[in-house]
Each structure stands twice: as C-alpha cells, then as structure tokens.
Amino acid sequence: MTLDSVPLDVPVRVLGYAGLASFDKDRLSGLGLRPGVAVTKILKTPLQDPIECLVGTQLLAIEARLLPHIRVEAAI
Amino acid sequence: MKRVVALAGRPNTGKTTLFNALTGLRHRAANFAGCTVEKASGALRGADSDVEVVDLPGTFSMVPQTEDEQVSFRFLSECADSNDDFLVLCVAEASNLENDLVLPAGLKAAGYPVALAVNMIDEARLNGVKLDAAELSGRLSMPVALVSARTGEGVDKLDALMAPPPLRADLSEALDFRRATKKRLHELQDEALATAAAAAAASVTWPHRSVLPVVARAIRIDRVLLHPVIGPVMLTATMFAVFQALFVGAAPVMDALSSLLGSLSDLLRARLPEGALASLLCDGAIPGISAVVVFVPQIAILFTMIGFLEQSGYLPRAGAMVDRALRPFGLDGRVFIPFLSSFACAIPGVMAARTIHSEKRRIVTILLAPLMTCSARIPVYTLLITAFVPETFRPLGFNGQGVVMAGMYAFGVALALLLALALKFTALHELHPAPATVLPPYRIPSAREMFRYVWARCWHFLSRAGRVIFTLSLILWALAAFPRDAARLSPLEAELAAVRASSPADPALEKSLQGRIAAARIEGSVLGRAGRLIEPVFRPLGWDWRVSIASLSALAAREVFVGTLGTIYALGGESDASEGLISALREARNADGTKRYGLATAVSLLIFFAIALQCMSTIVTVRRETGSLRIPALQFSFLFGLAYALAFAGYRLTLALL
Numbered sequence: 001m002t003l004d005s006v007p008l009d010v011p012v013r014v015l016g017y018a019g020l021a022s023f024d025k026d027r028l029s030g031l032g033l034r035p036g037v038a039v040t041k042i043l044k045t046p047l048q049d050p051i052e053c054l055v056g057t058q059l060l061a062i063e064a065r066l067l068p069h070i071r072v073e074a075a076i
Numbered sequence: 077m078k079r080v081v082a083l084a085g086r087p088n089t090g091k092t093t094l095f096n097a098l099t100g101l102r103h104r105a106a107n108f109a110g111c112t113v114e115k116a117s118g119a120l121r122g123a124d125s126d127v128e129v130v131d132l133p134g135t136f137s138m139v140p141q142t143e144d145e146q147v148s149f150r151f152l153s154e155c156a157d158s159n160d161d162f163l164v165l166c167v168a169e170a171s172n173l174e175n176d177l178v179l180p181a182g183l184k185a186a187g188y189p190v191a192l193a194v195n196m197i198d199e200a201r202l203n204g205v206k207l208d209a210a211e212l213s214g215r216l217s218m219p220v221a222l223v224s225a226r227t228g229e230g231v232d233k234l235d236a237l238m239a240p241p242p243l244r245a246d247l248s249e250a251l252d253f254r255r256a257t258k259k260r261l262h263e264l265q266d267e268a269l270a271t272a273a274a275a276a277a278a279s280v281t282w283p284h285r286s287v288l289p290v291v292a293r294a295i296r297i298d299r300v301l302l303h304p305v306i307g308p309v310m311l312t313a314t315m316f317a318v319f320q321a322l323f324v325g326a327a328p329v330m331d332a333l334s335s336l337l338g339s340l341s342d343l344l345r346a347r348l349p350e351g352a353l354a355s356l357l358c359d360g361a362i363p364g365i366s367a368v369v370v371f372v373p374q375i376a377i378l379f380t381m382i383g384f385l386e387q388s389g390y391l392p393r394a395g396a397m398v399d400r401a402l403r404p405f406g407l408d409g410r411v412f413i414p415f416l417s418s419f420a421c422a423i424p425g426v427m428a429a430r431t432i433h434s435e436k437r438r439i440v441t442i443l444l445a446p447l448m449t450c451s452a453r454i455p456v457y458t459l460l461i462t463a464f465v466p467e468t469f470r471p472l473g474f475n476g477q478g479v480v481m482a483g484m485y486a487f488g489v490a491l492a493l494l495l496a497l498a499l500k501f502t503a504l505h506e507l508h509p510a511p512a513t514v515l516p517p518y519r520i521p522s523a524r525e526m527f528r529y530v531w532a533r534c535w536h537f538l539s540r541a542g543r544v545i546f547t548l549s550l551i552l553w554a555l556a557a558f559p560r561d562a563a564r565l566s567p568l569e570a571e572l573a574a575v576r577a578s579s580p581a582d583p584a585l586e587k588s589l590q591g592r593i594a595a596a597r598i599e600g601s602v603l604g605r606a607g608r609l610i611e612p613v614f615r616p617l618g619w620d621w622r623v624s625i626a627s628l629s630a631l632a633a634r635e636v637f638v639g640t641l642g643t644i645y646a647l648g649g650e651s652d653a654s655e656g657l658i659s660a661l662r663e664a665r666n667a668d669g670t671k672r673y674g675l676a677t678a679v680s681l682l683i684f685f686a687i688a689l690q691c692m693s694t695i696v697t698v699r700r701e702t703g704s705l706r707i708p709a710l711q712f713s714f715l716f717g718l719a720y721a722l723a724f725a726g727y728r729l730t731l732a733l734l
Binding site for chain 2: 024026027028029031033034042043044046048049054056059060061063066
C-alpha cells in the first residue's frame with residue numbers, strides 16, 4: 001500500500017519509494033523520510049495539500065502528490 | 077594561525093542561535109561569491125580571538141540539491157584549499173539526532189575535521205531524551221558538546237573545541253565537493269546514514285512514549301491552527317496584524333523621524349545664508365539621510381513580526397496553508413510573507429525573501445515583490461484618482477474613487493501572479509524546490525534572539541543599502557539644483573527680496589514667489605532639461621514635460637512625484653499643496669485652451685506607477701540582496717518597458733472609449 005491510502009492517525013512504516021523522481025527521493029530521504037521510519041498522517045492543511053505527517057520524531061508538511069509514491073506497511 | 081569555524085547543519089537545529097551566541101553582535105553579512113545566498117560571519121567572542129565563525133546555509137544531506145546546499149559544500153572545499161586552519165562545527169538537535177547526525181558523519185567520512193554541538197539539550201530533557209555524549213563522541217570519532225544556544229548552557233565548552241591549534245589539520249585527503257560525482261555523494265550519504273543510525277541508537281535513550289511531548293503539543297496546536305476553518309481565520313488575523321503593525325505601528329515613528337529631519341532642515345535653512353551650501357545640506361544631505369532612516373521603523377517592525385512567527389514555529393505552517401494556492405503560479409507558501417510585506421514597502425519585502433531557501437525562488441520573489449502596492453504609491457494614486465476619477469462615478473453604488481484605489485491593489489497582485497506564471501517558462505523556474513517542509517515544534521521566542529535578529533536586519537540595511545541610497549540622493553539633488561538659470565531666477569529673487577522688505581508682510585505673495593523660484597530652479601536644472609529632452613519619449617503616454625520631470629525625479633522615491641509636480645506648478649510647500657495641485661491638474665490648459673490632462677493621462681500614469689520600479693532605495697536593496705548588478709538592471713529595464721507599453725495601451729484605449 002502507499003501512504004495516500006492510509007487514513008489519518010494510523011501509524012505505518014516506510015518500505016520505499018515507487019516511481020518518485022530522484023530529486024524528490026533525495027529530498028525526502030534528506031528530511032528523514034526513509035525506509036524503516038515510522039510515519040503517521042496527522043492532518044490535511046486547509047487547502048487539503050500539503051499533508052502534515054509525523055515522520056520519526058519530527059513533523060513534515062508533505063505535498064499530496066508525493067504520497068502515492070511512498071510505499072508503506074502497517075507498523076507493528 | 078587563523079582558524080575558520082564553519083557552522084553546518086540542517087535547518088531548524090538552532091544553528092543561527094548558536095552562531096549569535098558565539099559571535100555576539102559582532103558579525104557581518106555578505107553574500108557568498110556569485111550568488112544571492114547570505115554569508116554571515118563574525119569573530120568568536122573574546123577580544124583577541126583569531127577565530128572566524130561562518131554560519132553556513134542549512135543542509136539536509138550529503139547530496140546538495142538547492143543552491144544554498146551547494147554553496148555550503150563549495151565553501152567547505154574552498155576552506156580545505158586555503159591556508160587557514162579549518163573546523164566544521166556541526167549543529168544537531170538533541171531530540172532529532174538520527175536525522176541530524178547524517179551530516180557530521182558524512183563530512184567526517186569525507187575527510188573533514190568535524191566537531192559536534194548537540195543543541196537544544198534543555199528541550200531534550202523536557203522530552204525525556206537522555207544522551208551519552210562520551211558514547212556519541214566515540215561512535216562518531218569527533219569531539220561532542222551538549223549545549224543549549226538559547227540559554228547559553230554548555231556554550232563555553234565549545235571554546236576549547238574552537239581555539240586555533242598550533243598545527244593546521246591535514247586536509248590533503250578531504251573530498252573536493254566541487255568535483256565529486258553524484259555517485260560518490262550518494263555512497264557517502266548511505267555510509268553516513270548507517271553511521272548516524274548506529275551512533276544514535278547507542279547513545280540516545282528514548283522515553284517510553286510513542287510521541288515526544290513537544291511534538292505531541294505541536295500536534296495538538298496544529299489541530300487548531302491548521303483546522304480547515306479556524307486555520308485560515310487565524311492566518312488572516314495574523315497577516316492583518318502584520319500589515320497593521322507595518323502601517324499603523326511604523327507610521328508615527330516614520331513621521332516623527334521625517335518631522336525631526338524636516339525641522340533640522342528648516343533650522344539650517346534659517347541659520348545658513350541662501351546658496352549652494354544651504355541647498356546641499358537642506359535639499360540634498362538631510363533628505364538623503366531621511367530616505368534611509370525613514371525605512372528603519374518598518375524594517376524593525378516587520379522583522380520583529382517575522383522573527384516572532386519564525387521562532388515560534390508558525391511561519392512554516394502559514395506557508396504550508398497558502399502553498400497549494402500559489403503552486404499553479406510556480407510559487408510556494410514561502411513567498412507569502414515577502415509579498416505581504418511589500419504592501420507596506422518593497423524594501424522589507426525584498427529583505428524578507430531571505431527566508432526562502434531556494435535561490436531561484438528567492439530571485440523570482442525579489443523580482444515580483446515591488447509590484448505589490450507599497451505605501452509610497454498611495455500619495456501618487458490619491459492625487460491622480462482624486463483629480464481625475466469623477467465623484468459621480470459610483471459603480472454598484474460604491475464610491476468610484478475607492479473602487480479604483482482597490483483596483484490598483486488588485487492590479488499589482490494580478491500582474492505579479494501573471495508574471496510569476498510567465499517566469500515558469502524561464503530558467504528561473506524551479507520545480508518543487510521544497511516538496512516537503514519541516515514543521516518545527518512550537519517554541520516561545522527568546523527576547524535576546526529576537527533583538528539580535530532585528531538588529532542584524534536593521535544594521536544590514538543601514539550599512540549596506542543606506543550608504544548607496546544617501547549617495548544617490550546627493551547626485552539627484554545636484555541634478556535638480558544645477559545649473560542655475562540666473563536670467564530667470566534673478567528677477568524673481570529680487571522681487572522676493574522686495575516683498576520681504578515691504579511692510580506689512582504679504583505671506584501669500586512671498587509663498588507664491590518662493591514656489592515660482594523653486595519651479596524656475598528645477599526647470600533650468602539638468603533634471604528639468606532632461607525632462608524636456610525626454611518629453612517626446614513620454615508624449616505617447618499623454619505626458620507633458622512637467623509630468624516627465626516629476627516622473628524622473630520620482631526615481632528617488634515614488635511619492636516625490638507629487639512634491640515635484642507641486643513645485644513645478646509653483647505651489648510652494650508640499651503639505652498644503654495637495655488640494656491646490658488637484659485643482660491645478662484638473663484645470664491645467666494648453667496654449668490652445670484644450671485641457672492639458674484628462675482621464676486618459678491619469679490612466680497611463682496610474683498604470684506606469686503601478687509597474688515601473690520607480691524607487692532608488694528598492695533598486696539598491698535588490699542589488700545588495702542579490703549581490704548582482706544584472707538582476708536589478710534587468711528588473712528595472714523590464715518593469716520600465718512593461719510599464720511603458722501597458723501605460724501606452726491604457727492611454728490609447730481610454731482615449732478610444734471616451
């Protein structure tokens with residue numbers, strides 16, 4: 001599954017990226033959104049985009065278009 | 077031996093706070109060579125310090141992507157090449173070590189001498205995070221100090237790390253980032269990720285909670301501040317407060333400064349004999365100083381507000397809220413504050429663009445910010461709208477003059493967005509420079525940090541832009557004051573002397589004569605002659621030589637247009653000229669009895685002033701902020717050309733419709 005299909009407040013774990021441009025991949029990785037990291041979608045900003053996510057111990061506002069490219073699995 | 081200490085780290089690690097704690101107020105700002113990226117450097121506090129501390133732009137990983145990140149890595153390689161001793165002091169946030177350790181681990185692996193300052197140790201304690209500095213130091217093979225730059229805790233421990241050593245570190249094996257391949261950088265990044273994860277796992281004890289307390293608090297606040305209804309209301313209220321503070325808060329101080337300098341000018345004029353020296357001081361030097369210091373209150377207020385919003389953590393959230401709306405125009409949420417600030421004055425707006433990390437996005441913002449309707453345009457708009465938009469014009473029952481004024485504001489915004497759209501098809505467009513943004517925890521801003529932040533911005537403006545603005549003011553004064561047309565001036569001056577000597581005094585006649593002398597002076601000057609010379613250029617816009625001179629002199633500042641036109645129309649003092657000038661413009665006639673100006677001329681002037689970069693101070697500030705002559709030159713030429721073309725179109729269209 002990908003991050004866009006995960007409901008709000010459900011913790012998941014990042015598996016990898018699918019079809020993401022290298023720029024975006026490097027950027028997300030640099031920001032800490034990497035395979036193995038726990039992610040929880042917290043809320044949608046008023047215009048529905050970007051989405052606020054808890055990534056590890058930090059909060060990120062991630063453009064909605066990137067979420068379908070982030071593969072995740074349920075966190076145990 | 078001199079030592080350079082480069083502060084490196086991810087944004088939001090408190091790097092600049094630590095830089096301020098290390099250097100006090102003794103730092104200076106310049107740009108890194110060949111780009112708009114700001115380089116703040118300063119001597120390490122301590123009178124005989126031979127250590128220069130440089131605050132590098134924030135860097136997310138070992139693979140530089142934005143211009144800011146590339147500048148940081150380029151600077152490190154340049155330091156490795158130089159003869160100075162060199163140390164990279166990486167700054168990491170204590171509660172986010174796994175991410176923040178990647179850079180120090182990567183730089184160490186690349187052969188650079190690295191020390192680590194683990195910052196915000198006080199916040200980590202609140203979060204229940206425990207750190208073993210010795211373990212961390214051993215894992216990373218670099219000295220580590222636990223500090224809180226905000227409170228000063230542990231900062232003195234850094235002194236020992238930063239003192240110049242007797243021998244220069246061996247940098248012969250250091251990786252040259254300017255020539256490194258992407259593959260090598262990715263290898264370094266992967267290596268650093270593994271080292272950082274292992275070091276963090278071994279040296280950090282996390283609390284038995286799923287979410288750190290400060291993050292949990294931030295989420296709770298975000299559920300309110302980013303709520304679909306409350307969020308936009310709060311954002312509007314915040315921006316309204318910023319806007320109000322800029323206009324209402326700054327206005328009395330600006331008026332007081334102008335008044336003080338005006339009084340000084342009057343005092344000198346009364347004490348000094350009439351002549352070139354009095355004119356130089358009263359019409360050149362003092363207005364020149366005024367043109368600089370009058371902006372300081374606005375800059376101070378704006379950066380106090382921005383500093384508060386930034387340090388509290390709200391600014392990135394405000395940007396996130398408007399990001400989606402601006403994306404179709406090739407912009408993002410970060411341009412919001414610079415654009416909003418430009419409604420007060422383009423100078424703080426241009427300076428506020430520093431909060432934008434992407435260099436291309438920053439340049440686009442700087443290019444477009446002056447299109448927002450600044451306060452200097454208001455006197456020009458008021459004069460033209462009052463003089464030429466009939467009071468009987470009431471669209472949908474509203475006051476027509478008010479509607480046109482609101483339309484001018486909307487025109488500036490719409491044009492900026494359209495040009496932003498056009499810039500999407502140029503090399504200045506950067507696709508998604510920030511596809512994700514860190515939303516830092518909410519923090520209470522520190523008064524000391526705020527003072528340093530505001531002081532640095534004000535001093536930067538005064539020291540860098542102020543000198544040039546002052547010099548240009550003197551040049552403009554000289555152009556408007558010389559040569560003296562003695563043949564025209566002598567009879568008027570003799571008449572004035574006679575009026576002054578007569579009894580009883582006739583203040584109205586004296587004032588009228590003073591106005592005529594001022595008009596004769598400006599008409600005979602280089603500026604006046606240039607106005608006549610360029611009259612054919614502006615004739616297609618419906619302007620005569622008087623309006624052309626006023627527009628030329630408005631290069632100093634847009635509002636000067638009103639004063640110059642008042643002077644040319646021999647009205648004397650600017651303060652009560654407004655009403656007289658309005659009727660003078662309405663009633664002005666050509667030799668053949670036809671009206672000199674009509675609605676079409678007003679339309680062309682309004683359009684021209686809405687677009688043209690008629691502000692020397694803004695041009696100088698753009699020059700200083702971009703570190704380039706080309707950018708302000710292109711900006712001025714393009715906006716002038718566009719202003720001319722659209723003003724011509726507006727003039728012809730209005731004539732055709734009337």
